[in-house]
Amino acid sequence: MKGKILVTGGAGFIGSHTAVELQNAGYEVIIIDDLSNSSEDMIDGIERITGKRPVFEKLDCNDMEGLKKLFETHKGINGIIHFAASKAVGESVQKPLLYYKNNLLSLINLLELMPQYNIPNIVFSSSCTVYGEPDKNPIDETAPVKPAESPYGNTKQINEEIIRDTVKSGAPIKSIILRYFNPIGAHPSAEIGELPNGVPQNLIPYITQTAMGIREQLSVFGDDYNTPDGSCVRDFINVVDLAKAHVVALDRMLENKSDDKVEIFNLGTGNGVSVLQLINTFEKVTGVKLNYKIVGRRAGDIEKIWAEPYKANHVLGWTAKESLDDTLASAWKWQLKLREKGIM
Numbered sequence: 530m531k532g533k534i535l536v537t538g539g540a541g542f543i544g545s546h547t548a549v550e551l552q553n554a555g556y557e558v559i560i561i562d563d564l565s566n567s568s569e570d571m572i573d574g575i576e577r578i579t580g581k582r583p584v585f586e587k588l589d590c591n592d593m594e595g596l597k598k599l600f601e602t603h604k605g606i607n608g609i610i611h612f613a614a615s616k617a618v619g620e621s622v623q624k625p626l627l628y629y630k631n632n633l634l635s636l637i638n639l640l641e642l643m644p645q646y647n648i649p650n651i652v653f654s655s656s657c658t659v660y661g662e663p664d665k666n667p668i669d670e671t672a673p674v675k676p677a678e679s680p681y682g683n684t685k686q687i688n689e690e691i692i693r694d695t696v697k698s699g700a701p702i703k704s705i706i707l708r709y710f711n712p713i714g715a716h717p718s719a720e721i722g723e724l725p726n727g728v729p730q731n732l733i734p735y736i737t738q739t740a741m742g743i744r745e746q747l748s749v750f751g752d753d754y755n756t757p758d759g760s761c762v763r764d765f766i767n768v769v770d771l772a773k774a775h776v777v778a779l780d781r782m783l784e785n786k787s788d789d790k791v792e793i794f795n796l797g798t799g800n801g802v803s804v805l806q807l808i809n810t811f812e813k814v815t816g817v818k819l820n821y822k823i824v825g826r827r828a829g830d831i832e833k834i835w836a837e838p839y840k841a842n843h844v845l846g847w848t849a850k851e852s853l854d855d856t857l858a859s860a861w862k863w864q865l866k867l868r869e870k871g872i873m
């Protein structure tokens with residue numbers, strides 16, 4: 530056993546994939562999740578892939594007493610990966626207090642308890658949303674953080690600052706902040722994947738659900754951007770690749786490979802792909818024709834953003850490997866599996 534890791538939000542999309550990679554790498558995994566936007570089925574999926582069931586407890590990170598009890602029961606945790614958060618950009622504009630409460634309090638609780646229970650390391654899930662609309666692409670970690678477009682984005686920025694200030698105050702804590710670009714796809718086994726509640730807000734689940742006939746038509750938000758085909762450009766990163774970066778980040782902290790107490794890494798492929806290119810690739814890979822139409826721009830969307838992953842590649846020692854074709858095929862395989870199981 531390499532170490533004992535607490536994964537908050539471990540029944541969610543990125544959390545479940547990370548739990549698999551942690552177990553594959555020899556870590557012991559404890560998952561907590563309030564299941565507000567996830568399902569315990571993912572724990573079964575993790576077990577089917579790895580042959581080992583992680584410890585799972587239904588627990589909200591805002592529940593301080595529950596967290597204390599957890600840390601009393603599971604002594605000797607070496608690190609935390611903190612995924613648990615509300616993540617719908619649009620909803621955060623409607624319900625800002627919910628987002629500030631959920632996303633800030635949960636991190637504060639963890640940081641407060643970590644020294645008390647001798648937990649020295651935390652990996653935090655951040656987002657490229659902190660860069661706003663970049664002045665240039667690809668964008669690296671030295672680019673300025675821009676005023677957030679939504680309460681959701683603001684919680685990521687504030688949480689990064691909370692971590693920095695806490696570490697600066699002398700707390701015995703080290704942190705790696707990972708800024709994800711657009712995570713997509715599913716585990717190649719199709720045992721785990723993305724399962725949004727209700728109508729998907731993100732592009733890929735909307736695409737796969739439209740291809741499946743669950744949604745009638747995909748709306749492409751805008752084709753009049755200053756990009757080669759007029760649609761927005763993103764850096765779509767395979768979720769298994771992304772999950773592996775968390776293992777590397779934890780190894781780095783546990784092996785004391787850096788003197789910096791807080792490090793930030795972009796996690797992206799370095800390639801910008803437009804929404805229309807993505808749709809074409811999906812059609813090519815799956816052979817399914819997608820019913821879509823171009824509509825007006827979505828408020829708050831960024832025109833184009835893709836990562837400069839040099840630091841992740843050369844300092845962290847992690848590189849995105851999966852092709853976009855395979856990644857989209859995995860997303861479709863997952864959707865087919867959901868249909869087979871009668872879930873969607």
Ligand code: UD1
Nearest residue numbers: 616618656658730731732735748749750761804827830831
């Ligand atoms: C957003 C957030 C990001 C967050 C992520 C997860 C911003 C700027 N970005 O990413 O921080 O981590 O959500 O929830 O806040 N699109 C369509 N039709 C659709 C859905 C999407 O055309 O039905 C387009 C969007 O306009 C966008 C692209 O697809 O250009 C990707 O959208 P989406 O998957 O929602 O991710 P982001 O907005 O990039």
